[in-house]
Structures are given as structure tokens and as C-alpha cells.
Amino acid sequence: MSAAVSEVSAAIGDLGNVTNTIKEKVALFGSNLDTRANHEQITELTKQGRDLVQATTAKLQTLVNSASGADKSASRKLSKDFKVQLTAFEQVCAKTVASESTAVQAIRSTSVRRNTERDLTNYNEDLIYTQASVQVYDEDGILSHYLQATTYLNDIVDLVRREEDIITINHKLGEIKAAFQEVDGLVQDQQDIVVEIHDNTTAAAEDTSAALGQVQQADKKTGYATCTCCYLCTIM
Known part of the structure; x- marks a missing residue:
């Protein structure tokens, strides 16, 4: 096994x-x-996976184009293995986006229920911080008011960050899908080559069989002519 095969594997x-x-x-x-x-960490992992996909796709293409002998068979297997793994990676990224989207909807829902007059789709961060530090002179209500404002602020921050995560992962997912199509095309090309080789081998075998048949027919004719000639000579 060559170093290139080991590296892709x-x-x-x-x-x-x-x-x-x-x-x-x-x-x-x-x-x-x-x-x-x-x-x-998930966002960073999707970036790491995206980089791996792009690098591996390039290495695999180089291997397929230059491989011969045992490496040729290995490259076909690696292409199929990579396609399977790429599908799994794409699916887990899509699931991550779906889960983050669900969480965002839950945050919006609970925050709206907590304070219906606040609009989460058009918030002012400075106002939120101001509201979080408003002094209430009812000593019994100070802690409650502060906790409500702090919780609301945390919800907003989490909401924004999660939406940023969704955008980031979605962007990488688009790149992953493009890479998948490229690898899928590579696998299809290899399958076409295998079919072509099989067809060529079959055609060559048929041509060889036909050629042998012609030789045998020619041998029979030559033998018949020789026998006829000998017979005529005997008669004469």
C-alpha cells in the first residue's frame, strides 16, 4: 500500500x-x-470536518488519476468509503442545524411568554442592559426584578449566538454538499471505467474467439486440400 493510499485512508x-x-x-x-x-465546539468541529472533506477530496482525485496496480483497486474502495463517511457527516450537520433551530424557537417562545410586550425580533441591546440595571426601591422585589432581567438578557445572547451557529453550519453544509457531488461524480467515473474495462475485455475475448475460429477453419481447409491433392496423385 502506497503512502498516498494510507494518507487518504x-x-x-x-x-x-x-x-x-x-x-x-x-x-x-x-x-x-x-x-x-x-x-x-460543535461549530469548530463542523469547520474541521469541512476542511477535512475538501483536503481529502483533492487527495483522492490525485490518487485516482495516478494510481496503478494495487493502488487502483484501493482508490476505488476509498472512494466508496469516503462517500459513505461524507454522507454521515452531512447528515449530522443537518441534524445539528435542525436542533439549533428548534432551540431558537423554544427560546423565542419562552422569552415572549415571560414578557409579552418585549419584541425579540427587534431588540435593542443597550435597552436590555439598561433594563437589567434598573433600580427598584421595593426591597422585596429587587432580586426578582434583577433575575428576570438577567434571564431575559441571557436568552437574547443565547438566541443570537445560536442563530450565528446556524448560519455558520449552514454555510459549511453547502460546501459539504458540493464536495459530496464531486466525490459522487468521482465514484461514478470509476464505475464507468470498470464497466468500460469489462466491455473492452469481453470484446477482446470475443475477437480472440472469432480469430481462433477463423484459424481453425483455415486449418481444416488446408488439411482438406492436402488430402485431395494426395488422392489425385494416387489415382494418376
């Missing part, structure tokens, strides 16, 4: 690890283990 394995890690982190959504750091 390792990259496909790395993409699989990234995919599995994202799955584990998405599974934490909505639990008490879900943190902002968890979402930031």
Missing part, C-alpha cells in the same frame, strides 16, 4: 471521528450538560 478515519464527536455533543442539547462551550 487516515483522513477518512479522521472525518469519521469528527462525525461521531459531533453526534455526542448534539445529544447533549437540552440537558443540564449543554453549555455554550458545547455549541462552540
